[in-house]
Amino acid sequence: MPDPGPFPSPPSPTAAPAPPTARAETALERILRGPSGLGTTGLSLVPREPVPLPPAALSPAPRDGAPDAPAGGAAEGRPIPGLYFHPVPDPDPVRVAEVSRRIKRWAVEEVQLYPEEWEGEFDGFSVGRYMVACHPDAPTIDHLMLATRLMVAENAVDDCYCEDHGGSPVGLGGRLLLAHTALDPLHTTAEYAPAWVESLGSDAPRRAYRSAMDHFVRASTPSQADRYRHDMARLHLGYLAEAAWAETDHLPEVWEYLAMRQFNNFRPCPTITDSVGGYELPADLHARPDMQRVIALAGNATTLVNDLYSYTKELAAPGRHLNLPVVLSEREKLSERDAYLKAVEVHNDLMRAFEDAAAELAAACPVPTVLRFLKGVAAWVDGNHYWHQTNTYRYSLPDFW
Numbered sequence: 001m002p003d004p005g006p007f008p009s010p011p012s013p014t015a016a017p018a019p020p021t022a023r024a025e026t027a028l029e030r031i032l033r034g035p036s037g038l039g040t041t042g043l044s045l046v047p048r049e050p051v052p053l054p055p056a057a058l059s060p061a062p063r064d065g066a067p068d069a070p071a072g073g074a075a076e077g078r079p080i081p082g083l084y085f086h087p088v089p090d091p092d093p094v095r096v097a098e099v100s101r102r103i104k105r106w107a108v109e110e111v112q113l114y115p116e117e118w119e120g121e122f123d124g125f126s127v128g129r130y131m132v133a134c135h136p137d138a139p140t141i142d143h144l145m146l147a148t149r150l151m152v153a154e155n156a157v158d159d160c161y162c163e164d165h166g167g168s169p170v171g172l173g174g175r176l177l178l179a180h181t182a183l184d185p186l187h188t189t190a191e192y193a194p195a196w197v198e199s200l201g202s203d204a205p206r207r208a209y210r211s212a213m214d215h216f217v218r219a220s221t222p223s224q225a226d227r228y229r230h231d232m233a234r235l236h237l238g239y240l241a242e243a244a245w246a247e248t249d250h251l252p253e254v255w256e257y258l259a260m261r262q263f264n265n266f267r268p269c270p271t272i273t274d275s276v277g278g279y280e281l282p283a284d285l286h287a288r289p290d291m292q293r294v295i296a297l298a299g300n301a302t303t304l305v306n307d308l309y310s311y312t313k314e315l316a317a318p319g320r321h322l323n324l325p326v327v328l329s330e331r332e333k334l335s336e337r338d339a340y341l342k343a344v345e346v347h348n349d350l351m352r353a354f355e356d357a358a359a360e361l362a363a364a365c366p367v368p369t370v371l372r373f374l375k376g377v378a379a380w381v382d383g384n385h386y387w388h389q390t391n392t393y394r395y396s397l398p399d400f401w
Contacts, residue, residue, distance in 0.1 A: 077390040080308055081401050082341070084348040085385040091132035098141050100128030103148045111207040113156060124393040127152055134269070134383030137376060139278045146216050147276045150228075151269060153208035154235070160205050162239055169243030176236045182209035184229045220275045223283040228275075231268040238264025242322065257327045258300070258346075266306075266384065267299035273376030274369070281373040290361045291370070297354035298377050302384045304347040309388040309395040311340065337400045354381070 079085060107113040107122065114122055131148045138144045161175045162168075178199060186196045200210045217225045241260045245252060252260065274281045285291060307323040314321035324346060329339035358374045388395060 077392050077395075078397060079385075079389050080344060080397060082344050082348075083305075083308070083385075084351045085305075085389075086382045088133060088136075088379075088382045088386050091129055091136075091383075095132045095141065095144065096128045098128075099132055099144050099148055100126075102141070102145055103127055103152060106145075106149060106211070107152060107208075111204065111211050113152070113204050113208055124391075125155075126387070126391055126393070129390070130383070130387040133386045134380045135273065135276045135376075136379050136383070137277045137372075142219070143276050143278055146219055147269065147272060149208075149212035149215055150272070153205070153212040154232075154268065156208045157205040158239070160203070162243065169246040172243045173240055176239060179206050179209055180233065180236060182206050183213045183232055216272075216275070220272075221280050223286075224272065224275050224280060227283070227286060228268060228272055231271050234263045235265070235268055238262075245322070251330055252322070252327060254324075254327055254331050257322065257324065261303050261307075261324075262296060262300055265299045265303035267295060269384075270298050270302075270377045270380040271295055273380055274373050277372065277376055279369060279372065281369050285365070285367065285370055286373075288361075288365070290357065290364065291373075294354065294357045294361055294374065295377065297350055297357055298381050301347060301350040301354055302381055304343065304350065305385050305388050308340070308343060308347065309397075312396050312398050313394065336398075340398060340400055351381075 104122070127148055131144055131151060132138075135144055135147055138147075157176075157179055161172060161179070181196065182200050186193070188196060200206050213225075216228065220228075238260055242264055244250075245260075304324055307325065311323060311325055314323055320326070324343040325336065325340040328334055328342050329336055332339070332342075334342065355378075358378065362371055362374055
Protein backbone atom coordinates (compact mmCIF):
# COMPACT_ATOMS: atom_id res chain seq x y z
CA MET A 1 0.00 0.00 0.00
CA PRO A 2 1.18 3.58 -0.42
CA ASP A 3 2.69 5.31 2.57
CA PRO A 4 -0.39 6.41 4.58
CA GLY A 5 -0.87 4.24 7.62
CA PRO A 6 -2.10 4.61 11.17
CA PHE A 7 1.32 3.70 12.59
CA PRO A 8 4.67 5.51 12.85
CA SER A 9 5.86 3.94 10.49
CA PRO A 10 9.73 17.02 -11.25
CA PRO A 11 11.60 20.44 -15.07
CA SER A 12 9.35 23.35 -14.10
CA PRO A 13 5.79 22.71 -12.96
CA THR A 14 3.38 21.80 -15.72
CA ALA A 15 1.69 24.77 -17.30
CA ALA A 16 -2.07 24.95 -17.43
CA PRO A 17 -3.52 23.62 -20.67
CA ALA A 18 -4.87 26.14 -23.14
CA PRO A 19 -8.53 26.98 -22.53
CA PRO A 20 -10.94 25.16 -24.82
CA THR A 21 -12.59 27.00 -27.66
CA ALA A 22 -15.79 28.64 -26.47
CA ARG A 23 -18.87 26.65 -27.53
CA ALA A 24 -22.21 25.60 -26.16
CA GLU A 25 -22.02 23.10 -23.33
CA THR A 26 -23.18 19.67 -24.47
CA ALA A 27 -25.62 17.47 -22.60
CA LEU A 28 -22.79 15.03 -21.90
CA GLU A 29 -20.71 17.75 -20.28
CA ARG A 30 -23.64 18.74 -18.07
CA ILE A 31 -23.97 15.12 -16.94
CA LEU A 32 -20.26 14.81 -16.23
CA ARG A 33 -20.07 18.13 -14.48
CA GLY A 34 -22.41 16.80 -11.84
CA PRO A 35 -24.05 18.92 -9.14
CA SER A 36 -22.68 22.39 -8.57
CA GLY A 37 -23.67 23.17 -5.00
CA LEU A 38 -21.52 23.26 -1.86
CA GLY A 39 -19.57 20.04 -1.33
CA THR A 40 -19.85 18.77 -4.89
CA THR A 41 -16.58 19.96 -6.43
CA GLY A 42 -15.11 16.47 -6.42
CA LEU A 43 -18.06 14.99 -8.31
CA SER A 44 -17.27 16.55 -11.68
CA LEU A 45 -15.56 14.65 -14.47
CA VAL A 46 -15.06 17.68 -16.70
CA PRO A 47 -11.31 18.45 -16.79
CA ARG A 48 -10.44 21.60 -14.87
CA GLU A 49 -7.39 23.79 -14.80
CA PRO A 50 -4.67 23.35 -12.16
CA VAL A 51 -5.42 25.66 -9.26
CA PRO A 52 -3.48 28.96 -9.35
CA LEU A 53 -1.26 29.19 -6.29
CA PRO A 54 -0.62 32.31 -4.22
CA PRO A 55 3.04 33.25 -3.59
CA ALA A 56 2.83 31.85 -0.05
CA ALA A 57 2.15 28.41 -1.48
CA LEU A 58 5.63 28.35 -2.97
CA SER A 59 7.20 28.24 0.48
CA PRO A 60 8.03 24.83 1.92
CA ALA A 61 5.58 23.40 4.40
CA PRO A 62 6.63 22.76 8.02
CA ARG A 63 8.76 19.67 8.53
CA ASP A 64 7.25 16.43 9.75
CA GLY A 65 6.49 16.52 13.43
CA ALA A 66 4.87 19.95 13.33
CA PRO A 67 1.52 19.63 15.04
CA ASP A 68 -1.53 19.19 12.86
CA ALA A 69 -5.01 20.32 13.69
CA PRO A 70 -6.66 18.04 16.26
CA ALA A 71 -7.29 14.55 14.95
CA GLY A 72 -10.19 14.63 12.55
CA GLY A 73 -10.06 18.42 12.11
CA ALA A 74 -9.06 20.30 8.98
CA ALA A 75 -5.58 21.70 8.47
CA GLU A 76 -4.68 24.17 5.74
CA GLY A 77 -1.51 22.60 4.37
CA ARG A 78 0.09 23.69 1.10
CA PRO A 79 -0.50 22.05 -2.27
CA ILE A 80 2.49 21.05 -4.38
CA PRO A 81 3.19 23.88 -6.85
CA GLY A 82 2.28 22.88 -10.38
CA LEU A 83 0.38 19.76 -9.33
CA TYR A 84 -2.87 19.22 -11.25
CA PHE A 85 -5.60 18.72 -8.67
CA HIS A 86 -9.13 19.83 -7.83
CA PRO A 87 -9.85 21.55 -4.52
CA VAL A 88 -12.69 20.21 -2.40
CA PRO A 89 -14.54 21.76 0.52
CA ASP A 90 -13.57 20.70 4.01
CA PRO A 91 -15.48 17.50 4.86
CA ASP A 92 -18.50 17.68 7.13
CA PRO A 93 -17.01 18.07 10.65
CA VAL A 94 -19.91 16.23 12.29
CA ARG A 95 -19.34 13.19 10.10
CA VAL A 96 -15.59 13.42 10.57
CA ALA A 97 -15.93 13.44 14.34
CA GLU A 98 -18.30 10.47 14.39
CA VAL A 99 -16.24 8.37 11.97
CA SER A 100 -13.10 9.20 13.97
CA ARG A 101 -14.81 8.15 17.21
CA ARG A 102 -16.12 4.89 15.77
CA ILE A 103 -12.91 3.84 14.05
CA LYS A 104 -10.86 4.38 17.18
CA ARG A 105 -13.31 2.32 19.22
CA TRP A 106 -13.14 -0.44 16.58
CA ALA A 107 -9.33 -0.36 16.53
CA VAL A 108 -8.97 -0.46 20.30
CA GLU A 109 -11.89 -2.59 21.46
CA GLU A 110 -12.74 -4.91 18.56
CA VAL A 111 -9.39 -5.78 17.00
CA GLN A 112 -6.76 -4.57 19.52
CA LEU A 113 -4.94 -2.98 16.62
CA TYR A 114 -2.17 -1.06 18.33
CA PRO A 115 -0.47 -0.64 21.73
CA GLU A 116 -1.04 2.51 23.75
CA GLU A 117 2.23 4.11 22.65
CA TRP A 118 1.04 4.21 19.01
CA GLU A 119 -2.12 6.18 19.82
CA GLY A 120 -0.67 9.53 18.74
CA GLU A 121 0.25 8.20 15.32
CA PHE A 122 -3.19 6.66 14.90
CA ASP A 123 -4.83 9.99 15.73
CA GLY A 124 -2.42 11.88 13.46
CA PHE A 125 -3.44 9.71 10.54
CA SER A 126 -6.83 11.52 10.63
CA VAL A 127 -8.56 8.65 8.86
CA GLY A 128 -12.03 10.05 9.60
CA ARG A 129 -11.25 13.25 7.70
CA TYR A 130 -9.69 11.17 4.94
CA MET A 131 -12.67 8.91 4.32
CA VAL A 132 -15.35 11.59 4.64
CA ALA A 133 -13.48 13.69 2.08
CA CYS A 134 -13.17 10.73 -0.31
CA HIS A 135 -16.81 9.59 -0.11
CA PRO A 136 -19.07 12.68 -0.22
CA ASP A 137 -22.04 10.62 -1.49
CA ALA A 138 -22.04 8.06 1.36
CA PRO A 139 -25.63 7.99 2.63
CA THR A 140 -24.80 7.15 6.27
CA ILE A 141 -21.97 6.88 8.78
CA ASP A 142 -22.33 3.11 8.58
CA HIS A 143 -21.49 3.26 4.88
CA LEU A 144 -18.45 5.43 5.58
CA MET A 145 -17.28 2.97 8.18
CA LEU A 146 -17.08 0.21 5.55
CA ALA A 147 -14.30 2.12 3.79
CA THR A 148 -12.69 3.36 6.99
CA ARG A 149 -12.19 -0.08 8.55
CA LEU A 150 -10.77 -1.46 5.32
CA MET A 151 -8.39 1.49 4.94
CA VAL A 152 -7.06 1.06 8.48
CA ALA A 153 -6.74 -2.71 8.08
CA GLU A 154 -4.85 -2.36 4.77
CA ASN A 155 -2.37 -0.01 6.34
CA ALA A 156 -1.95 -2.18 9.42
CA VAL A 157 -0.82 -4.99 7.12
CA ASP A 158 1.51 -2.63 5.23
CA ASP A 159 3.11 -1.19 8.36
CA CYS A 160 3.42 -4.40 10.37
CA TYR A 161 4.36 -6.76 7.53
CA CYS A 162 6.24 -4.48 5.11
CA GLU A 163 7.30 -1.27 6.81
CA ASP A 164 7.92 0.36 10.19
CA HIS A 165 6.70 -2.11 12.79
CA GLY A 166 8.56 -5.34 12.28
CA GLY A 167 8.08 -5.37 8.53
CA SER A 168 10.64 -7.07 6.32
CA PRO A 169 10.86 -8.34 2.74
CA VAL A 170 12.11 -11.64 4.15
CA GLY A 171 9.23 -14.08 4.39
CA LEU A 172 6.69 -11.48 3.29
CA GLY A 173 4.96 -13.81 0.83
CA GLY A 174 4.01 -16.27 3.53
CA ARG A 175 2.69 -13.58 5.84
CA LEU A 176 0.62 -11.97 3.09
CA LEU A 177 -0.81 -15.27 1.93
CA LEU A 178 -2.04 -16.15 5.40
CA ALA A 179 -3.42 -12.64 5.95
CA HIS A 180 -5.20 -12.81 2.60
CA THR A 181 -7.19 -15.80 3.88
CA ALA A 182 -8.91 -13.35 6.25
CA LEU A 183 -10.35 -11.73 3.10
CA ASP A 184 -10.68 -14.81 0.89
CA PRO A 185 -11.54 -17.66 3.27
CA LEU A 186 -9.77 -21.00 3.32
CA HIS A 187 -11.94 -23.97 2.32
CA THR A 188 -10.28 -26.99 3.87
CA THR A 189 -11.04 -30.18 5.78
CA ALA A 190 -12.71 -30.39 9.16
CA GLU A 191 -9.43 -31.55 10.69
CA TYR A 192 -7.46 -28.44 9.71
CA ALA A 193 -10.11 -25.72 9.67
CA PRO A 194 -9.88 -24.95 13.43
CA ALA A 195 -6.17 -24.15 13.20
CA TRP A 196 -6.84 -21.74 10.36
CA VAL A 197 -9.67 -20.04 12.25
CA GLU A 198 -7.42 -19.63 15.28
CA SER A 199 -4.70 -18.09 13.10
CA LEU A 200 -7.02 -15.24 12.08
CA GLY A 201 -6.69 -13.77 15.55
CA SER A 202 -2.94 -14.31 15.88
CA ASP A 203 -1.81 -10.78 15.02
CA ALA A 204 -3.29 -7.30 14.66
CA PRO A 205 -3.23 -7.17 10.84
CA ARG A 206 -5.17 -10.42 10.47
CA ARG A 207 -7.65 -9.43 13.16
CA ALA A 208 -8.22 -6.14 11.34
CA TYR A 209 -8.59 -7.77 7.92
CA ARG A 210 -11.05 -10.33 9.24
CA SER A 211 -13.24 -7.84 11.09
CA ALA A 212 -13.23 -5.21 8.34
CA MET A 213 -14.05 -7.80 5.70
CA ASP A 214 -16.84 -9.33 7.79
CA HIS A 215 -18.49 -5.89 8.02
CA PHE A 216 -18.00 -5.31 4.30
CA VAL A 217 -19.40 -8.68 3.22
CA ARG A 218 -22.55 -8.16 5.27
CA ALA A 219 -23.19 -4.78 3.63
CA SER A 220 -22.14 -5.48 0.02
CA THR A 221 -23.19 -7.88 -2.72
CA PRO A 222 -21.22 -11.05 -3.50
CA SER A 223 -19.81 -9.52 -6.69
CA GLN A 224 -18.68 -6.37 -4.84
CA ALA A 225 -16.96 -8.46 -2.17
CA ASP A 226 -15.22 -10.60 -4.78
CA ARG A 227 -14.14 -7.49 -6.68
CA TYR A 228 -12.52 -6.19 -3.51
CA ARG A 229 -10.73 -9.51 -2.90
CA HIS A 230 -9.35 -9.38 -6.44
CA ASP A 231 -8.01 -5.86 -5.98
CA MET A 232 -6.45 -6.79 -2.65
CA ALA A 233 -4.66 -9.68 -4.37
CA ARG A 234 -3.34 -7.09 -6.85
CA LEU A 235 -2.15 -4.98 -3.92
CA HIS A 236 -0.37 -7.90 -2.28
CA LEU A 237 1.33 -8.75 -5.58
CA GLY A 238 2.69 -5.19 -5.66
CA TYR A 239 3.99 -5.57 -2.10
CA LEU A 240 5.83 -8.71 -3.16
CA ALA A 241 7.45 -7.09 -6.20
CA GLU A 242 8.78 -4.22 -4.08
CA ALA A 243 10.01 -6.66 -1.45
CA ALA A 244 11.79 -8.76 -4.07
CA TRP A 245 13.60 -5.67 -5.37
CA ALA A 246 14.62 -4.77 -1.82
CA GLU A 247 16.03 -8.25 -1.22
CA THR A 248 18.10 -8.15 -4.43
CA ASP A 249 18.93 -4.41 -4.16
CA HIS A 250 17.37 -3.91 -7.60
CA LEU A 251 16.75 -0.36 -8.77
CA PRO A 252 13.86 -0.62 -11.25
CA GLU A 253 13.66 1.24 -14.51
CA VAL A 254 11.11 4.05 -14.41
CA TRP A 255 8.57 2.02 -16.38
CA GLU A 256 9.14 -0.96 -14.09
CA TYR A 257 8.56 1.20 -11.03
CA LEU A 258 5.31 2.53 -12.52
CA ALA A 259 4.22 -1.05 -13.26
CA MET A 260 4.84 -2.00 -9.62
CA ARG A 261 2.91 1.06 -8.46
CA GLN A 262 -0.10 0.05 -10.56
CA PHE A 263 -0.41 -2.91 -8.20
CA ASN A 264 1.01 -1.51 -4.95
CA ASN A 265 -1.42 1.39 -4.90
CA PHE A 266 -4.74 2.79 -3.71
CA ARG A 267 -6.88 0.87 -6.20
CA PRO A 268 -8.87 -1.16 -3.60
CA CYS A 269 -10.17 2.12 -2.14
CA PRO A 270 -11.92 3.80 -5.10
CA THR A 271 -13.08 0.45 -6.47
CA ILE A 272 -15.55 0.14 -3.56
CA THR A 273 -17.06 3.59 -4.07
CA ASP A 274 -20.42 2.05 -5.05
CA SER A 275 -20.58 -0.07 -1.89
CA VAL A 276 -19.88 3.01 0.21
CA GLY A 277 -22.45 4.94 -1.83
CA GLY A 278 -25.12 2.33 -1.14
CA TYR A 279 -25.62 1.05 -4.71
CA GLU A 280 -23.97 -1.46 -7.06
CA LEU A 281 -22.15 -1.06 -10.34
CA PRO A 282 -23.06 -4.38 -12.03
CA ALA A 283 -20.18 -6.81 -12.50
CA ASP A 284 -20.36 -6.75 -16.31
CA LEU A 285 -20.05 -2.95 -16.35
CA HIS A 286 -17.24 -2.95 -13.81
CA ALA A 287 -15.35 -5.52 -15.92
CA ARG A 288 -15.47 -3.46 -19.13
CA PRO A 289 -11.91 -2.78 -20.33
CA ASP A 290 -12.61 0.96 -20.50
CA MET A 291 -13.85 0.94 -16.88
CA GLN A 292 -10.79 -1.03 -15.81
CA ARG A 293 -8.61 1.60 -17.48
CA VAL A 294 -10.38 4.41 -15.61
CA ILE A 295 -9.94 2.65 -12.26
CA ALA A 296 -6.29 1.83 -12.97
CA LEU A 297 -5.47 5.42 -13.97
CA ALA A 298 -7.22 6.75 -10.86
CA GLY A 299 -5.20 4.40 -8.66
CA ASN A 300 -1.96 5.31 -10.40
CA ALA A 301 -2.50 9.07 -10.14
CA THR A 302 -3.53 8.97 -6.48
CA THR A 303 -0.55 6.81 -5.60
CA LEU A 304 1.87 9.28 -7.16
CA VAL A 305 0.25 11.97 -5.01
CA ASN A 306 1.44 9.86 -2.09
CA ASP A 307 4.95 9.53 -3.57
CA LEU A 308 5.18 13.31 -3.85
CA TYR A 309 3.73 14.33 -0.48
CA SER A 310 5.62 11.61 1.46
CA TYR A 311 8.94 12.35 -0.28
CA THR A 312 10.66 14.22 2.57
CA LYS A 313 9.25 11.80 5.15
CA GLU A 314 10.72 8.82 3.30
CA LEU A 315 14.10 10.49 2.73
CA ALA A 316 14.37 11.04 6.48
CA ALA A 317 13.74 7.35 7.21
CA PRO A 318 16.55 4.76 7.33
CA GLY A 319 17.45 2.86 4.18
CA ARG A 320 16.48 3.55 0.57
CA HIS A 321 12.78 4.06 -0.04
CA LEU A 322 11.67 3.68 -3.61
CA ASN A 323 9.42 6.45 -4.86
CA LEU A 324 9.06 8.02 -8.28
CA PRO A 325 11.40 11.01 -7.68
CA VAL A 326 14.14 8.71 -6.36
CA VAL A 327 13.84 6.32 -9.33
CA LEU A 328 13.78 9.22 -11.82
CA SER A 329 16.83 10.80 -10.21
CA GLU A 330 18.92 7.64 -10.34
CA ARG A 331 17.72 6.20 -13.66
CA GLU A 332 17.60 9.44 -15.66
CA LYS A 333 20.55 11.14 -13.93
CA LEU A 334 18.50 14.09 -12.72
CA SER A 335 19.06 16.30 -9.71
CA GLU A 336 16.72 15.68 -6.79
CA ARG A 337 14.80 18.83 -7.66
CA ASP A 338 14.45 18.05 -11.37
CA ALA A 339 13.44 14.48 -10.61
CA TYR A 340 10.75 15.67 -8.21
CA LEU A 341 9.41 18.17 -10.69
CA LYS A 342 9.36 15.57 -13.45
CA ALA A 343 7.39 13.29 -11.13
CA VAL A 344 4.84 16.10 -10.85
CA GLU A 345 4.58 16.09 -14.64
CA VAL A 346 4.09 12.31 -14.71
CA HIS A 347 1.29 12.66 -12.16
CA ASN A 348 -0.35 15.43 -14.17
CA ASP A 349 -0.24 13.33 -17.34
CA LEU A 350 -1.92 10.45 -15.51
CA MET A 351 -4.59 12.74 -14.07
CA ARG A 352 -5.49 14.07 -17.50
CA ALA A 353 -5.49 10.56 -18.95
CA PHE A 354 -7.86 9.50 -16.14
CA GLU A 355 -10.24 12.37 -16.85
CA ASP A 356 -10.17 11.76 -20.61
CA ALA A 357 -10.83 8.04 -20.15
CA ALA A 358 -13.69 8.71 -17.73
CA ALA A 359 -15.31 11.21 -20.10
CA GLU A 360 -14.98 8.79 -23.04
CA LEU A 361 -16.55 5.97 -21.03
CA ALA A 362 -19.42 8.19 -19.87
CA ALA A 363 -20.13 9.08 -23.50
CA ALA A 364 -19.92 5.47 -24.66
CA CYS A 365 -21.99 4.02 -21.80
CA PRO A 366 -24.22 6.70 -20.21
CA VAL A 367 -25.86 4.25 -17.81
CA PRO A 368 -26.84 5.95 -14.50
CA THR A 369 -24.81 3.54 -12.35
CA VAL A 370 -21.77 4.01 -14.60
CA LEU A 371 -22.02 7.79 -14.37
CA ARG A 372 -22.46 7.67 -10.60
CA PHE A 373 -19.53 5.30 -10.21
CA LEU A 374 -17.29 7.52 -12.35
CA LYS A 375 -18.22 10.53 -10.23
CA GLY A 376 -17.48 8.52 -7.10
CA VAL A 377 -14.03 7.56 -8.35
CA ALA A 378 -13.33 11.20 -9.27
CA ALA A 379 -14.43 12.25 -5.79
CA TRP A 380 -12.03 9.72 -4.28
CA VAL A 381 -9.17 11.08 -6.37
CA ASP A 382 -9.90 14.62 -5.19
CA GLY A 383 -10.43 13.62 -1.56
CA ASN A 384 -7.17 11.69 -1.53
CA HIS A 385 -5.26 14.79 -2.61
CA TYR A 386 -7.10 16.89 -0.02
CA TRP A 387 -6.04 14.55 2.78
CA HIS A 388 -2.39 14.47 1.69
CA GLN A 389 -2.24 18.24 1.35
CA THR A 390 -3.86 18.95 4.70
CA ASN A 391 -2.18 16.27 6.82
CA THR A 392 0.75 18.38 7.95
CA TYR A 393 1.22 16.03 10.92
CA ARG A 394 2.61 13.48 8.46
CA TYR A 395 3.77 15.34 5.37
CA SER A 396 5.80 18.35 4.26
CA LEU A 397 7.08 19.69 0.96
CA PRO A 398 10.74 19.72 -0.09
CA ASP A 399 12.59 23.03 -0.59
CA PHE A 400 12.45 22.96 -4.38
CA TRP A 401 10.70 26.29 -5.13
